């Protein structure tokens with residue numbers, strides 16, 4: 001009694017879990033993926049300081065792992081909740097990992113011998129992983145998972161593992177948790193760029209998304225940090241970013257701004273220029289939104305580095321004999337420009353996590369028209385929901401950057417903590 005359940009272990013959920021546990025309340029942190037960390041673990045640097053994303057996140061992930069009052073449940077989702085504030089009964093379903101979590105020491109010998117390579121979701125599809133794998137080098141927990149769908153049962157990993165940690169059979173488990181309050185921090189999903197067919201994503205090899213670029217720029221990513229065309233491996237001479245792909249677009253019923261794409265494009269444009277100063281980098285935009293602390297200065301720094309900001313949106317990206325071609329009307333000068341990019345980066349918008357509707361139904365909490373969770377007040381209380389004892393944090397309620405996600409994780413933690421203390425004192 002009096003524990004708190006935090007659902008979703010991105011930066012918002014991690015912050016909420018740490019803040020609650022640091023105040024003496026036991027937290028169950030439920031994460032669907034095999035490692036905690038969320039999207040921040042995929043990023044290279046963070047704007048506007050260009051700090052290494054993992055260098056900030058990894059110590060927090062380690063703090064979560066070591067915290068005596070935090071129990072991490074990975075490969076897990078909430079199936080059902082019953083009860084009310086102070087006395088929720090939470091049913092958690094834990095998916096099979098096919099690896100004994102208490103036996104595996106994360107040595108990775110099994111990964112080395114596995115002959116199967118498949119699409120790597122963590123690298124946004126740019127790299128491959130094995131059928132038995134760790135999501136990334138700093139995974140928490142630092143153990144492997146066997147992807148039973150792609151495993152061919154060759155048996156090599158069973159033979160090499162000296163700890164007998166790998167299982168041929170495994171099954172779902174149900175865990176029941178008695179909780180006083182719940183924080184939902186299930187984050188976001190990026191817009192599927194395939195639905196804007198005019199930009200040629202997954203048709204033209206050198207059209208990539210901003211998340212794919214994050215993995216490409218990352219020195220521990222699939223290209224070792226080298227920015228290359230996927231078609232021929234060449235260093236791109238001209239990189240064009242197209243902003244607001246899947247944001248501020250009534251034709252696809254996504255009228256809202258995704259909040260981080262302008263700044264992430266500026267960040268990645270700066271990083272490209274730092275790596276390859278001769279590359280011509282152009283950002284095609286409707287408006288540049290650099291609203292946060294130090295953001296406008298960051299934008300000015302990018303301009304000072306020679307990054308070109310072109311106010312105008314291309315209608316399409318087409319293949320031509322020499323690569324790609326696009327036309328853009330500069331709305332400030334009415335000049336029509338013809339660009340020949342070597343690499344096109346689609347700055348994809350942020351939408352609600354896939355299962356947000358299902359969770360809202362299960363938890364009996366309302367959604368915004370945009371599909372994100374609806375807090376009681378957008379101005380003065382962005383973490384409380386209409387259902388007492390259930391709070392929302394981070395990008396689960398709206399697109400946000402990392403500082404705002406951390407702040408809302410802390411805010412939700414405080415509300416959940418108060419419920420827990422009240423439960424204990426009655």
Ligand SMILES: Cc1cc2nc3c(=O)[nH]c(=O)nc-3n(C[C@H](O)[C@H](O)[C@H](O)COP(=O)(O)OP(=O)(O)OC[C@H]3O[C@@H](n4cnc5c(N)ncnc54)[C@H](O)[C@@H]3O)c2cc1C
Nearest residue numbers: 008010011012032038039046047186187188394395401402
């Ligand atoms: C290309 C790109 C670059 C960016 N660069 C920056 C930057 O430089 N600086 C910056 O401030 N921001 C940046 N952002 C934004 C940043 O990624 C977010 O602000 C931050 O990651 C949000 O954290 P979160 O915890 O709210 O969500 P997430 O990171 O999405 O975490 C949510 C977690 O919940 C889990 N989950 C989802 N559903 C369930 C479920 N049903 N049960 C259990 N677990 C579940 C997910 O697996 C995930 O681990 C960038 C975004 C993009 C797309």
Ligand code: SF4
Nearest residue numbers: 104105107108110161
């Ligand atoms: S399963 Fe065995 S071989 Fe593989 S990482 Fe764990 S301990 Fe090492």
Ligand code: SF4
Nearest residue numbers: 114151152154155157
């Ligand atoms: S048994 Fe499966 S996971 Fe293990 S090495 Fe063979 S293919 Fe890979």
